[in-house]
Amino acid sequence: MRMEALRTPALIALPIGAVGAFGLMLSAGHRNGTRMLFLLVLFTGWVLSPFVALAWAHAVSKRWSPPTRAALYLVTLIITVASLLIYAAVAFGPPRGKIAPLFVIVPPASLLLLAIVVPTATRLGGPKAG
Numbered sequence: 012m013r014m015e016a017l018r019t020p021a022l023i024a025l026p027i028g029a030v031g032a033f034g035l036m037l038s039a040g041h042r043n044g045t046r047m048l049f050l051l052v053l054f055t056g057w058v059l060s061p062f063v064a065l066a067w068a069h070a071v072s073k074r075w076s077p078p079t080r081a082a083l084y085l086v087t088l089i090i091t092v093a094s095l096l097i098y099a100a101v102a103f104g105p106p107r108g109k110i111a112p113l114f115v116i117v118p119p120a121s122l123l124l125l126a127i128v129v130p131t132a133t134r135l136g137g138p139k140a141g
Contacts, residue, residue: 017084022069028091029062035098039110058098058114061090061121068129078136079129086128090121 036058040051065087072080097117101110 017081017088021084021087024088024091025062025065025069028094029059029066031095032058032062032098035095035102036114039098039102039114054111054114057118060118061094061125064122064125065090068125076133076136079132082128082132082136086125090124093117094121 033055036054037051040054065083068083069087072083075083094117097113101113
């Protein structure tokens with residue numbers, strides 16, 4: 012699969028993932044009575060942090076090698092789909108006592124995946140382009 016074939020879906024998925032994650036967080040929080048504005052702001056920043064990091068990586072990736080950019084596009088798709096599936100399961104699944112742990116665990120797991128995949132692809136992909 013050509014790298015450019017991954018670029019467009021990744022760039023489409025990124026804002027959809029961010030908006031979807033935010034909406035699912037609000038839905039799950041509303042269902043469980045989370046109404047404290049301070050916590051909502053903290054959770055919003057936390058839940059959106061992987062999407063902000065991915066957006067930043069996309070913005071600076073123009074000079075990266077093609078394999079590294081391909082890895083970024085692929086990890087963008089994986090993080091977006093996995094985050095939305097997990098958050099949807101929490102928001103629309105059966106009522107649970109504690110939903111916050113999943114919203115706390117998914118962002119750092121996503122950032123860890125990004126922090127592993129992109130540097131690994133850089134090491135394996137050879138020299139930078141241009």
